[in-house]
Amino acid sequence: MNDALPLLQVVQLCHRYHRSEAPALQDISFDACRGEVVALTGPSGCGKSTLLSLIGLLDHPTSGHITLLGQNLSSIRQVPQFRARHIGFVFQFHHMVPTMTLQENIEAPMLALGTDRKTRQKQAAELLEQMGLAHRAAFLPAHVSGGERQRAAVARALANRPALILADEPTGNLDTRNGERVVDLLTQHAKLTGALVLIATHNPEISRTAHRCMALRDGQLISNTP
Numbered sequence: 001m002n003d004a005l006p007l008l009q010v011v012q013l014c015h016r017y018h019r020s021e022a023p024a025l026q027d028i029s030f031d032a033c034r035g036e037v038v039a040l041t042g043p044s045g046c047g048k049s050t051l052l053s054l055i056g057l058l059d060h061p062t063s064g065h066i067t068l069l070g071q072n073l074s075s076i077r078q079v080p081q082f083r084a085r086h087i088g089f090v091f092q093f094h095h096m097v098p099t100m101t102l103q104e105n106i107e108a109p110m111l112a113l114g115t116d117r118k119t120r121q122k123q124a125a126e127l128l129e130q131m132g133l134a135h136r137a138a139f140l141p142a143h144v145s146g147g148e149r150q151r152a153a154v155a156r157a158l159a160n161r162p163a164l165i166l167a168d169e170p171t172g173n174l175d176t177r178n179g180e181r182v183v184d185l186l187t188q189h190a191k192l193t194g195a196l197v198l199i200a201t202h203n204p205e206i207s208r209t210a211h212r213c214m215a216l217r218d219g220q221l222i223s224n225t226p
């Protein structure tokens with residue numbers, strides 16, 4: 001892909017859920033580049049999660065198109081593989097597999113791509129170290145703190161070194177200190193790897209520290225400011 005092109009291009013995106021009267025998204029257009037941290041803000045129900053789910057190939061738009069890494073998402077044949085390779089997700093609730101240790105949870109996305117065992121173990125150990133979790137590698141999610149679980153969820157999202165991280169209220173369930181740590185880790189990752197990080201949030205601190213803030217209201221993009 002040409003590095004001068006935006007990593008993500010969203011063009012006239014509209015989405016209407018089955019049987020709902022008002023559209024969840026209306027005519028959304030924007031570009032975003034490698035290494036950017038973009039906060040997506042707006043009141044509850046304005047369309048933030050919907051936008052992330054369309055960009056993350058979890059749903060199909062009613063109209064408009066999205067280009068990621070130079071590829072129109074509607075033309076992608078092997079969606080699970082594309083998603084696993086290029087997109088990392090962080091949600092408000094961690095969604096870790098409860099019967100797997102933190103190390104195993106972090107290795108899981110690499111296993112899905114067929115990464116060999118030695119590489120998986122090495123990369124998971126490095127990520128655990130970066131997240132300050134090396135001492136928790138062999139613990140089950142239920143046996144660590146909420147902040148540690150969420151950092152492990154961030155590590156899992158970064159495991160395949162995706163070009164795009166989609167984070168939906170990643171600090172919504174954390175206290176201020178743990179929330180800041182999660183955002184710092186995502187920001188550091190964007191800087192080091194050139195990944196684009198999109199964070200849907202109600203947290204004003206994230207909007208303040210992001211490189212750019214996009215505000216939605218009633219499904220429309222009402223501002224897009226550095």
Ligand SMILES: Nc1ncnc2c1ncn2[C@@H]1O[C@H](COP(=O)(O)OP(=O)(O)OP(=O)(O)O)[C@@H](O)[C@H]1O
Binds near residue numbers: 200
């Ligand atoms: N699966 C669904 N079926 C029908 N309507 C939906 C569905 N998911 C969301 N909506 C509606 O789409 C609109 C946008 O919802 P969305 O979850 O994207 O908002 P949000 O900004 O992420 O909200 P929050 O900040 O509360 O998470 C809302 O009116 C919501 O009720």
